[in-house]
Amino acid sequence: MPELPDVEIFRRYAEEHALNQEIKKVSIEDDKIAATSPQTISESLRDRQLKKAERIGKYLFLPTERQSVLVMHFGMTGWLEYQKHEKSQYTKASLNFSNGYHLCFVNPRKLGRLHITDNIQEFCRYMEIGPDALAIGEGDFIQKMKKKRGMLKSALMDQSFLSGLGNIYSDEILFQAGLHPKTRISRLNEAHIGHLFSRMKEVLSLAIEHRANPDNMPDHFIIPHRKEGSICPSCGGEVQKDKLSGRGYYFCPRCQAGEEE
Numbered sequence: 289m290p291e292l293p294d295v296e297i298f299r300r301y302a303e304e305h306a307l308n309q310e311i312k313k314v315s316i317e318d319d320k321i322a323a324t325s326p327q328t329i330s331e332s333l334r335d336r337q338l339k340k341a342e343r344i345g346k347y348l349f350l351p352t353e354r355q356s357v358l359v360m361h362f363g364m365t366g367w368l369e370y371q372k373h374e375k376s377q378y379t380k381a382s383l384n385f386s387n388g389y390h391l392c393f394v395n396p397r398k399l400g401r402l403h404i405t406d407n408i409q410e411f412c413r414y415m416e417i418g419p420d421a422l423a424i425g426e427g428d429f430i431q432k433m434k435k436k437r438g439m440l441k442s443a444l445m446d447q448s449f450l451s452g453l454g455n456i457y458s459d460e461i462l463f464q465a466g467l468h469p470k471t472r473i474s475r476l477n478e479a480h481i482g483h484l485f486s487r488m489k490e491v492l493s494l495a496i497e498h499r500a501n502p503d504n505m506p507d508h509f510i511i512p513h514r515k516e517g518s519i520c521p522s523c524g525g526e527v528q529k530d531k532l533s534g535r536g537y538y539f540c541p542r543c544q545a546g547e548e549e
């Protein structure tokens with residue numbers, strides 16, 4: 289599932305290719321992805337230009353010169369393609385520009401969504417999108433964590449608490465911080481939370497630098513070793529898999545000994 293670093297790469301791609309050109313036509317190939325009616329999406333964008341590309345958590349916001357903002361969420365798997373001719377078979381919507389190019393919203397597993405909003409802050413409030421994991425400051429992060437209960441990994445993945453992290457990057461951040469995913473937040477002191485904050489920023493920045501490509505992550509990341517029995521890049525021990533809320537996660541029991549449950 290596209291997480292914060294992936295969506296940041298899409299944001300940069302949209303910024304590089306799709307801004308400041310007139311949209312001549314909007315094609316919605318599959319109504320299921322239209323969280324706002326296809327007609328409204330079309331009317332809000334036709335004869336307008338996208339002026340900016342912004343990101344909060346896993347959401348991409350593309351404001352026009354008027355009030356309307358196109359909002360994209362990529363679901364389980366998705367990406368953007370800017371091209372003149374061939375469209376991917378999984379293109380679910382496309383904006384056709386006056387230069388003949390298309391910005392395609394490609395979404396093979398259909399769980400992506402397009403919305404139109406007039407106000408990004410209100411949209412985030414309504415959708416319960418918490419502060420962005422890359423934008424949040426250390427003081428705010430510490431304050432929020434001190435009030436949060438439950439297990440660490442669940443908190444990091446709770447989009448209303450902190451937005452942008454999913455299964456893969458929460459595993460990586462916890463690995464880099466040397467914390468067990470099932471650590472109770474109440475057991476962490478301020479120094480632990482500060483350390484976790486630094487590792488979170490570092491993991492996200494490095495992942496973006498490596499274009500969020502899982503095959504091209506730094507050598508000290510656990511992402512390339514997401515397989516049971518893989519070798520931990522830090523201690524040489526065995527990577528293990530466990531489950532939390534029905535989802536498999538990976539960790540090193542030696543490096544992330546921590547305080548389990």
Ligand SMILES: [Zn+2]
Nearest residue numbers: 520523540543
């Ligand atoms: Zn290890």
